[in-house]
Amino acid sequence: MAKVLGAFEQAVLLAVLRLGNEAYGRAISREVQIRLERQIASGAVHATLVRLERKGLLTSHLGPGTVVRAGRPRRYYTLDPAGHRALEAARTAVDTLWRGFEVPAEGRT
């Protein structure tokens, strides 16, 4: 069985999936922060993107720069088939852990 993705890796992959054609570094970082509801250093998202690309779960290509970026290009990320499979495996692993177990929505009183 392949190693299951960590929670942060899942958050980054899901952000790439959600953003579609607009999945570049800053947008991914913002999306991850919104979903996880906490401040995250841009370097942490960057390091995770690099790692996921090395694992073969993502591919990237450079897009044109903009004036606000001083002409520096954006790097756009796309999920590879292996990335989709890894996300499905992560979800299945969590579903398996929770199967047959219910937690009351507002906790026990």
Added chain:
Amino acid sequence: MTDITPPRWADRILRLLLEPQHRESFSGDLLEEYRESIHPARGRRRAQRWYVRQVGALAWRQNRVWGLLLGASFVGRTAVDWLMPTTQFQVRSMVLTALSVAILLGAGFWAVRRSKSLGAGALGGLATVVVAGLVDAVGAMLLLALSHDPQTLDAIRQSGGLGEVFALPWLVAGPGIAFASLGGVAGRAAAGSAPSRR
């Protein structure tokens, strides 16, 4: 908008930390966020602090293993000197020196291998020494809190005193950066012979 710029020195350090294929795109991401979100919301001074923190976080992320290793070596030496007193420090000094040199060579090697930039070696050495200095200070204080009987206090005096424990990592900063730079030269050669990534 384009005249809003983060501290130039921090931008230079950022570029030294990054792999060539990510240098422009990641620094562009940070610049875009700095100009569009952080600077308008927080003002110049706080925005500059934010930028420096982002660069610092990246430097920590990339050098923490080496820094923690070097710091642990210093704390280990301190513990041995305090808990196993001796008057012959030569072997202990040689072991710590060899270990420190190996760690700093490694820090410089990996920093330059990653970024393909020779300056990254010295920067990796500096970051490693800073992390090690902090680990050493915390470790020594914890040791002192755990063991402060008269025998240990005497051993501390015999081994150079508390001042030396806290100062040592900072005293070796210069040679440390030099060794990391040397490791960086080897890293540059290794990077040149390794297959390149996109």
